[in-house]
Amino acid sequence: xxxxxxxxxxxxxxxxxxxxxxxxxxxxxxxxxxxxxxxxxxxxxxxxxxxxxxxxxxxxxxxxxxxxxxxxxxxxxxxxxxxxxxxxxxxxxxxxxxxxxxxxxxxxxxxxxxxxxxxxxxxxxxxxxxxxxxxxxxxxxxxxxxxxxxxxxxxxxxxxxxxxxxxxxxxxxxxxxxxxxxxxxxxxxxxxxxxxxxxxxxxxxxxxxxxxxxxxxxxxxxxxxxxxxxxx
Numbered sequence: 001x002x003x004x005x006x007x008x009x010x011x012x013x014x015x016x017x018x019x020x021x022x023x024x025x026x027x028x029x030x031x032x033x034x035x036x037x038x039x040x041x042x043x044x045x046x047x048x049x050x051x052x053x054x055x056x057x058x059x060x061x062x063x064x065x066x067x068x069x070x071x072x073x074x075x076x077x078x079x080x081x082x083x084x085x086x087x088x089x090x091x092x093x094x095x096x097x098x099x100x101x102x103x104x105x106x107x108x109x110x111x112x113x114x115x116x117x118x119x120x121x122x123x124x125x126x127x128x129x130x131x132x133x134x135x136x137x138x139x140x141x142x143x144x145x146x147x148x149x150x151x152x153x154x155x156x157x158x159x160x161x162x163x164x165x166x167x168x169x170x171x172x173x174x175x176x177x178x179x180x181x182x183x184x185x186x187x188x189x190x191x192x193x194x195x196x197x198x199x200x201x202x203x204x205x206x207x208x209x210x211x212x213x214x215x216x217x218x219x220x221x222x223x224x225x226x227x228x229x230x231x232x
Contacts, residue, residue, distance in 0.1 A: 023075035026168035031071055034064040054115045059112060063105035067164070070098040074161050092145075092157075099138045099160055107131035120187035123194050130198055136161040154204065155209045162205035170197030 040046045041057045053060045075092050082088055108129045141156030173193045177185055185193065 005174070020075040020079045023078065023165070024072060026165060027071035027075065028168075029171045030167040034068055038064045049116070052116065056112060059105050059108045063102060063109060066098045066101035066105065070095060070102050070164060074099070077157070077161075086127060096138060096142055099164065101140065103131050103134040103160075104162055106130050106134075113117075118185045118187060118190035120191060123193035125135075126191070126195055126198065127188040130163050130166060134160050137163065151213065154212070158205045158209060159202070166194075166198045166201055170194055170202050173197045173200070 036047055037050050038061060039052070040050060041053065041061055046054050074095055076082055077088060077091060077095065107128065110124065110131065115124065137156045137160035141153050144150075144152035144156055162202060170193065173187075173196045177189065177193065
């Protein structure tokens with residue numbers, strides 16, 4: 001058989017940024033909602049659904065201020081080309097405190113604000129578990145890189161980002177309800193849709209972690225044999 005044509009530089013560049021582009025797109029709706037909410041709190045014109053934050057805006061303001069750069073810059077950390085340069089380290093030093101602030105203020109908000117319509121005990125518990133899990137993952141990821149365990153670092157930071165990006169996926173899991181049913185979901189439906197968003201993110205993160213670890217266990221001779229077989 002004719003050997004496969006190696007990918008061009010433009011093709012490799014496109015592949016490099018496909019994942020980060022998808023993550024940024026996933027973050028667009030929650031980031032836009034956060035900007036609108038933060039602007040409303042600063043101007044005193046609180047949008048609908050945000051009145052529960054009006055009496056104590058500090059936790060939600062800190063949360064939004066941390067989540068926006070964490071969501072957008074964090075997506076770029078998964079671009080392989082940027083991981084080979086000083087960008088990854090420099091941005092990582094910024095993202096660790098931002099991620100911890102996002103997770104801890106999320107836990108703070110869960111404790112001090114009234115539950116939004118449709119939330120119940122199940123969603124409350126899930127928020128606590130996700131916030132604690134994100135915090136733990138960032139701490140473990142930071143400890144891993146200090147030990148030069150870069151595989152562990154990448155895995156833990158991917159877990160943290162997946163949990164932190166739950167709001168983006170939850171836009172999609174709620175979409176069928178609002179399209180076909182409408183109105184405020186009941187507690188059980190809300191719990192399923194919220195939980196599904198976090199579960200999807202966790203499953204995708206686990207898939208990529210396992211795929212990366214499996215690829216890194218292939219020795220160079222095995223890679224060479226695999227390459228030869230693929231071209232015959």
